[in-house]
Amino acid sequence: NAGVTQTPKFQVLKTGQSMTLQCAQDMNHEYMSWYRQDPGMGLRLIHYSVGAGITDQGEVPNGYNVSRSTTEDFPLRLLSAAPSQTSVYFCASSYHGTGRDEQYFGPGTRLTVT
Amino acid sequence: GNSVTQMEGPVTLSEEAFLTINCTYTATGYPSLFWYVQYPGEGLQLLLKATKADDKGSNKGFEATYRKETTSFHLEKGSVQVSDSAVYFCALSPYNAGGTSYGKLTFGQGTILTVHP
Numbered sequence: 093n094a095g096v097t098q099t100p101k102f103q104v105l106k107t108g109q110s111m112t113l114q115c116a117q118d119m120n121h122e123y124m125s126w127y128r129q130d131p132g133m134g135l136r137l138i139h140y141s142v143g144a145g146i147t148d149q150g151e152v153p154n155g156y157n158v159s160r161s162t163t164e165d166f167p168l169r170l171l172s173a174a175p176s177q178t179s180v181y182f183c184a185s186s187y188h189g190t191g192r193d194e195q196y197f198g199p200g201t202r203l204t205v206t
Numbered sequence: 207g208n209s210v211t212q213m214e215g216p217v218t219l220s221e222e223a224f225l226t227i228n229c230t231y232t233a234t235g236y237p238s239l240f241w242y243v244q245y246p247g248e249g250l251q252l253l254l255k256a257t258k259a260d261d262k263g264s265n266k267g268f269e270a271t272y273r274k275e276t277t278s279f280h281l282e283k284g285s286v287q288v289s290d291s292a293v294y295f296c297a298l299s300p301y302n303a304g305g306t307s308y309g310k311l312t313f314g315q316g317t318i319l320t321v322h323p
Contacts, residue, residue, distance in 0.1 A: 096249075125310065125311070127311075127313075131291060132315055133315055134210075134295060134313035134314055134315040134316050134317075135250075135295070135311070135313045136313070137310055137312075145315070150310065177208055182249055182250065184250075184311075193238055193299050194255055195252075195254045195299075195311055196251040196252075197242075197249040197251070198249055199248065199249045200248075200249050
């Protein structure tokens with residue numbers, strides 16, 4: 093199993109550009125999530141999904157869109173990049189159910205917006 | 207709402223020293239509690255977890271006990287190694303009344319640990 097994969101690893105955008113961060117998992121996990129990591133703030137939840145066709149907002153959703161058309165894929169779209177979106181982005185997935193809910197993280201995408 | 211508070215870092219220790227990283231939480235119901243570790247340039251890896259009060263999670267010499275009465279989940283290791291240098295995150299996963307989680311972790315701010323030879 094490849095686990096959770098993310099592309100690209102690094103990206104530089106200009107303010108106002110749009111892009112999609114890709115995330116895929118091959119573990120047949122029901123839940124998938126996107127987090128951003130900023131210094132001194134831990135990880136904060138952007139959006140999450142409990143299954144194909146179902147998404148919801150997390151703590152910091154503004155400026156981001158998601159969709160989940162398949163169990164495996166959960167892309168994160170930046171509509172109009174802003175310098176405040178400079179961060180490291182992590183995708184994660186997990187099973188549903190008590191005692192099985194530890195999340196598996198991808199390697200991250202480091203995004204810089206100039 | 208849910209929240210996790212970790213002791214402020216960074217923490218610098220000599221090899222073979224005792225490690226404690228404090229973590230307290232606020233949550234409704236009975237969340238699962240986790241410690242994740244992030245090595246330089248990598249994603250997060252699960253270090254250990256506990257799903258109910260008085261459970262002890264352990265892995266690679268690290269331990270943490272789920273203390274409901276003090277809402278704490280402190281991480282300990284008796285003898286740290288240089289290879290333990292990393293960022294450590296405490297996190298919780300809430301459950302609703304029906305016992306369902308939604309894959310939503312709330313993280314503490316992270317504690318940077320540096321171990322010198």
